[in-house]
Amino acid sequence: MTHKKPFIKPFVYALLPLLGLVLVGCGAIPANPVTVNPASVNEIAAGNAENGQKLFMGYTHFEYEGPPCMGCHGIGDDDGLLGGGALGPNLTNTAAEKTDDDIIGILSNTGIVISPVMRPIYTDFPLTPQEQADLLAFMKSSVGQPETDKEGLIYGISFIGTLGVALALGFIYRNRLRSVRRALVNKAEKELQ
C-alpha cells in the first residue's frame, strides 16, 4: 500500500497552516505575548464590581483573551445557570481570607502565592491591571453570600438528556425487531413450501 503515501503527505502538509490559522484565530496561540503590571493601590480602589462580575462569568471578554474564571471557580449565589467549575476553590469568601496584595499577586502572577494551575494560562493571556482590580472588587462584593451547589441540577439535566436519547433511539428503531422477525418468518414459510 506504499503507493498511497505521496497522496496523503502533501494533503496533511497543506492542512497544517490552516490548523495554525485556526489556533491563532481561536486564541489558542497568543498572537502577541505581553506582560502586564499588577494593579496599583489606586487602581484597586477604582475597581468596578459589576465589570468584574461580567469578566468573571465570561459575559465580557478579557482584553488578552484569557478564559473566564467561572470555568474553574464557583462564587456566591449568582455564578451563572449551572454554577462555576469545580477545578479551583470556591471564591465566595476568598477576598475576606486573603489580602488584596495576595489576590492581585495571583491574578498578575507577580505575588509570592501563585497558583500553579492559573499561572501558565494567565501568563500567556494576562489580565490588565484594570481587569485585576474589577475582579477583586467583584470578589469583595460576593463575601458572605450563600454558596450555591448546582450539582443536583447538572445531574438532573444529564438524566433527562440520557432519557431523551434512549427514547429517541427506541422510537427510531421501533420496527427493527419486528422486521427481523418478519424476515425470519418469511424465510421459514418459503422453505416449508
Ligand code: HEC
Ligand atoms: C484553569 C482553571 C482556572 C481558571 C480559568 C482560573 N482559576 Fe483561579 N485557581 C485555580 C486553581 C486550581 C486554584 C488553586 C490553586 C492551584 O491549585 O493552582 C486557583 C486559585 C485561585 C485563587 C486563590 C484562592 C485561594 O483561596 O487560595 C484566586 C483568588 C483565584 N484562583 C482567582 C481566579 C480568577 C479571578 C480567575 C479569572 C481571571 C481564575 N482564578 C481563573 C484554577 C483556575
